[in-house]
Amino acid sequence: MSLNRREFLGATAALTTAGALLPSATLAADSIKLGSILxxxxxxxxxxxxxxxxLRLAIGEINAGGGLLGREVDVLSYDTQSDMALYSQYAQKLTRQDQVDVVHGGILSASREAIRQTMRKSKTLYFYNVQYEGGVCDRNIFVTGVTPSQQVEVLVPYAMKKSGPKVHILAADYNYGQITARWIQKFVEENGGEVVATDxxxxxxxxxxxxxxxxxxxAPDLVVAPLVGGAHLSFFRQWAAAGMKDKIALASTTMGVGNEHKVLTPEEGNGIMVAYNYSQELDTPENRAFKEKWEAAYGDTSAIHELAVSTYQGIMLWAEGVKKAGTVDRMPVIEALETGISIVGPAGNIAIDPQTHHATLDVHVMEVENQGMTVMETFNQVAPVDTQQVCNLQENPDDNTQYEIQI
Amino acid sequence: MDLSFVILVEMLYAIATLVLISAGLAVVFGMMKVINLAHGEFMMMGGYATITAVGLGVNVFVAMLIIAPIVVGLIGLVVERLVIRHLYGRLVDTMLATWGLSLVFIGLATMIFGNTTTGISTPISGFAVGRYQINGYNFFIIVVAIVLVIAMLAVLKGTRLGLIARGTMQRSEMAAALGYSPDRIYMATFFCGSALSGLAGAILAPLVGLVPTSGGAYIAKAFITVIAGGPSLIAGLVSSATSFGVVSQVFTFAISPVIGDVALLIAAVVLLRAMPQGITSRFFRGKL
Structure with a gap:
């Protein structure tokens, strides 16, 4: 058989078009559409x-188990390329053109705020699976990451017990850092300590x-450092280089979220105290199973971090809500999730707090040890008290604000 | 007493850092009049060269002081041959071209090293001064800056090569008439400028978490220092680095690091208002 280039190209083009059209045409009828924007x-x-x-691991698992309500879950994902302008653009696309049943995604608070109103207006259920500064009060959104009070409430007493009452705070200068610094101050004072300075x-x-x-x-006993990003990582390095590491204790609410503790050498990182929902070192059957699945899918577990696990748990919570509601329609799913639904994820039990649509979850106080995080103490089912102070969606279901929490 | 010593060291360290990050730009911009907006990226590449070399098992000082400057110098050489040499004397065009280059370098570094923070730990340990701990690496930076200034002075003033380079920058036709090739001399000077930027990036690498976009943090300070320095290369560099280092550290210690940075910028504005041609247009005139 002879085939010239033009015929070959024509044939392949026809094939790919057919290939692209057919499954989506069949899927559109009976699959559930999950939008991802990251x-x-x-x-x-x-x-x-x-x-x-x-996210793909979770969806793969759901589909391998027969899907949700007997329907396959289809992921429509958009890469926002770390560009905030693309968030609103893709959010429009997801809600208008693709008409997805639920959207999971957003990383920075700015990206969440860029798409939250679009989701609300188009009545598309939205999950934000990231640790953030707290205070978002909107019945259309569910937040599965930890908020400052959840971390600080357990981290500060633990770190103060290990070091002493005088605390110096170093925080990133934007809303997350400012708000977290206020929470640190509050919990330091509640535990009988004193904040000697905040920078x-x-x-x-x-x-x-x-x-x-x-x-x-x-001359504090303890430094608490909610510092953010690559430039701020320098602090931990310079702190160790000055030989301060063994003189003054150091705690952080952010170091390690992006696996920063794997960039620092053991000499620089060891002993830094942190508090998160997840640690790779958690020794539970759920986490072991999760890591095995991850390894089978991607080969290497070293990339797993707090936000990845929050995403996984966010998908599983949504799936649980859909199962309970028996439909993917927005209001029944919201109502099902508001019954205080919970799952046991890689990071432990996680439940939706009906009042705030945030998560009540386990928080582990950990110490960095040889580029890993060793769990020192576990606090079960810590509620998002910061957001609870300002947000009550049961009394005020039409609320649509991000509150700045005053302490 | 201990505190005043520590503050003095911090001040010297701030001045030394400004000298280091501006030295390469002083050569490329101050001498050659090429607005090198990719200066920060040259520094970033120096940092990555160091980290890669250390990862391959090279001694960290060899990596910082020899490998990084050579690698970045060679990259600079290629850039000069391909882009910059067509643009000598066209100030604004160099700005556009080097800005494009900076984007290319950021993109390349992201492709090769990924967009995650990397770094190496500081090779010199800290020590105590009375009640205070000092980062021992600060002294290393101060020493390198002093050696660098002396070396630049020695080369530019003491050697025939330095004389030829300076002469060519001032009157390239005259240098050509005397039998020197301005093309070659420009190339060599750009190599040196790039190597100095690479050195600065390398020396600062152990203090920071390096990402491909790290260069952006240095570029403004480097330009401010060089422009405020004025026409004399080394006297300008040292005098403006000293003024800005002292101002920013005084305010940093008195109030906060943010105010320190603000004070640096205000000092720059005031300085340039009072002396639009830079410090060395009024003081140290005629010095190198």
Whole structure:
């Protein structure tokens, strides 16, 4: 058989078009459509890529088990390339053109706020599976990540018990850092301590030499550092380089979210205290099974981080809600989730708090040890008390604000 | 007493850092009048060269002081041959071209090293001064900056090569008439400027978490320092680095690091208003 290039190209083009059209035509009728909107390239890809992998792992698992309500779940994903402008664009596409049943995604708070109203207006259920500053009050959104109070409430007493009552706070200078610093101050005072100083740093500050000297002037027992991003990672390095590591204890609410503790050497990282929902070192059957599945799918578990697990748990919670509601329609699913539905995920039991649509979950206080996180103490079912202070969706279901929580 | 010593060291360290990050730009912009907006990316590549070399088992000081400058110098050489040499004397065009280059370098670094933070740990340990701990690496940076300034001075003033380079930058036709090839000299000078940027990136690498976009953090400070320095290369560099280092550290210690940075920028504005041609247009005139 002879085939010239033109015929060959024509045939392949026809084949690919047919291939692309057929399954979606059949799927559209009876599959459930899940929209995903994440930065899987660009400067936030260290967060977004594992989240995307976790999302696909969860959906793969659901489909392998026969889907939801006997229907296959189809993922429609968009890469926002770490560009906030693309969020609103793709959110429109997901809600208008694709008309998905649920959207999971968003990483930075800015990206969440860029798409939250679009989801609400188009009546598309939205899951935000990221640790953030708290305070979002909207019946259309569910948040499965930890909020500052959940971390700080357990981290501060633990760290103060290990070190002493005088605390110096170093925080990133934007809403997450500002709000977290306030929570740290509150819990330090509640535990009989004193905040000797609070310093805020813009995200591009990478020289902490003078700060380290200043910390020694205030002579605290403990430094709590909700610092964010690559430039701020320098602090942990310079802190160790100055030989401060064994003199003053150090705790953080952010170090390790993007697996930063694997960038620091053991000498630099060891002993830093953190508090998260998830640690790769958690020794539970669920986590072991999760890691095995991850390894089978992607070969290497080292990329798994807090946000990836939150995403996985977010999908599973939504699936549980759909099963309970018996439909993917938005209101019945919201009502089903509001019954306080819970699952046991890789990070432990996680339940939806009906009042705030945030998650009540286990928080583990951990210490960095040889580029891993060793669980020191586990606090079961910590409620999102910060958001609970300002948000009550049961009394006020039409609320649609992100509150700045005053303490 | 201990505190004043520590603050003094921090101040010297701030000045040394400014000298380091601006030295390469002082050569490329100050001498050659090429607005190199990719200066920060040259530094970033110096950092990655160091980290890669250390990862391959090279001694960290060899990696920082020898490998990184050579690697970045060679990259600079290629850039000069392909792009910059067509643009000498066209100030605004160099700006556009080097801005494009900076985007290319960020993209390439992202492709090769990924967009995650990397780094190496500091090779010199900290030590105590009375009640205070000091980062021992600060002294290393101060020493490198001093050696660098002396070396630049020695080369530019003491050697025939330096004389030829300076002469060519001032009157390239005259240099050509005397039998020197301006093309070659420009190439060599750009190589040196790039190598200096690479060195700065390498030396700062152990202090920071490096990402492909790290260069952006240095570029503004480097330009401010070089422009405020004025026409004299080394006297300008040292005098403006000293003024800005002192101002920013005084405010950093008195108030906060953010105010320190703000004070640096305000000082730059005031300085340029008072002396639009830079510090060395009024003081240290005629010095190198």
């Amino acid at each position: 930065d899987t390239s660009g400067i936030f890809d260290a967060y977004g890529k594992p989240m995307d992998q976790a 805020f740093f813009p995200l591009d500050v990478s020289d902490f030499g003078s700060t380290i000297t200043k910390i020694q002037q205030t």
